[in-house]
Amino acid sequence: MASLGQKKILVIWAGGFFLVGMIVGGLVAVKLFSPSSPPLLPISTLMEEAHRLLDKGQYAEAEKNYQAVLSRDPANPEALTHLGTVAFGRGDIDLALRYYEASLRQDSSFAHTLWDKAIALRAKGDDAGAIEAWEAFTGLFPPDASDVVQVKKWLVEARARVAGAKALSVKPPKGLSKLSEEFTERQPKDKKAK
Numbered sequence: 366m367a368s369l370g371q372k373k374i375l376v377i378w379a380g381g382f383f384l385v386g387m388i389v390g391g392l393v394a395v396k397l398f399s400p401s402s403p404p405l406l407p408i409s410t411l412m413e414e415a416h417r418l419l420d421k422g423q424y425a426e427a428e429k430n431y432q433a434v435l436s437r438d439p440a441n442p443e444a445l446t447h448l449g450t451v452a453f454g455r456g457d458i459d460l461a462l463r464y465y466e467a468s469l470r471q472d473s474s475f476a477h478t479l480w481d482k483a484i485a486l487r488a489k490g491d492d493a494g495a496i497e498a499w500e501a502f503t504g505l506f507p508p509d510a511s512d513v514v515q516v517k518k519w520l521v522e523a524r525a526r527v528a529g530a531k532a533l534s535v536k537p538p539k540g541l542s543k544l545s546e547e548f549t550e551r552q553p554k555d556k557k558a559k
Contacts, residue, residue, distance in 0.1 A: 370413075408434055408437060408438060411434050412429045412430070412434060412443065412444070414430050415427045415431050415444075415447065416447070419447060419450065419451065424451045424454055427447070428448065428451045431444045431451070432448075435448075442468040442469075442471040442478060443468075443477065445465075445471065445476075445478075446464065446465060446468045446478040448464045448479060449461040449463075449464030449468065449478075449482075449485070450481055451461070451534075453462060453481070453484075453485050453488075456459040458485050458488055462482065462485055462486070462489075465478050465482040466482075468483070474505055476502055476505050476506070479498050479499070479501050479505075480502055480512070480516075482498045483495040483498035483499045483516075487523065492523040492526045492530075493527055496520060496524060499516045499519060499520050502516055503520075503550075505518050551559075
C-alpha cells in the first residue's frame with residue numbers, strides 16, 4: 366500500500382501532466398484552427414493566372430489578381446494595362462484610359478499599353494488621340510511586323526475620319542450660303558413642308 370505522502374506526489378504529478386497536456390493541446394489547436402494567410406505566390410504566377418482569367422472573360426477574378434500584383438509592385442505597367450483592359454471590357458472607357466495613362470507613366474514605350482489605349486480612344490471617338498498612340502506603337506517595331514501592318518490600316522481609317530470631320534466643320538463661303546437660301550425659297554411650298 367502506498368503511503369499518504371506517495372499518494373500526494375502521484376496526484377501532483379498527474380495534475381502536472383494534465384496541465385502540460387492542456388497547454389500543449391491548446392497551442393496545437395490554436396495553430397491548427399486559426400485562420401492563416403495563404404503563402405504569397407510569385408508575381409509571375411499571379412500574372413499568369415490573371416491573364417488566363419482575363420482571356421476567359423472572368424473580369425472580377427482577373428482584377429483581384431492584378432490588384433494583388435499591384436499591392437506588391439505598384440508600378441507594374443502590365444498589371445495597370447490589364448486593369449485598363451478589365452475596365453474597357455466592362456464598358457468603362459474613362460477608367461480604362463486612366464489605367465493606361467498610369468501604365469505609360471511607368472513605361473512610356475510599353476507597346477501593349479499603347480495598343481490598348483489607341484483602341485479605347487478610337488472607341489471613345491477620339492481619333493486624334495488614337496492616331497498619336499498608334500504612331501508611338503509603330504515606332505517600336507519594324508515596319509513589316511504584322512501588328513504594325515494592322516495599325517497602319519487603322520491609321521489610314523482614323524486619318525480619313527479626322528479629315529472628314531475637318532471638312533464638315535468648314536463653313537461654306539457667304540456667297541454659297543446666299544445661293545442656298547435663294548434656292549430654298551424658290552422651291553414649291555409643298556416641297557418645303559416635307
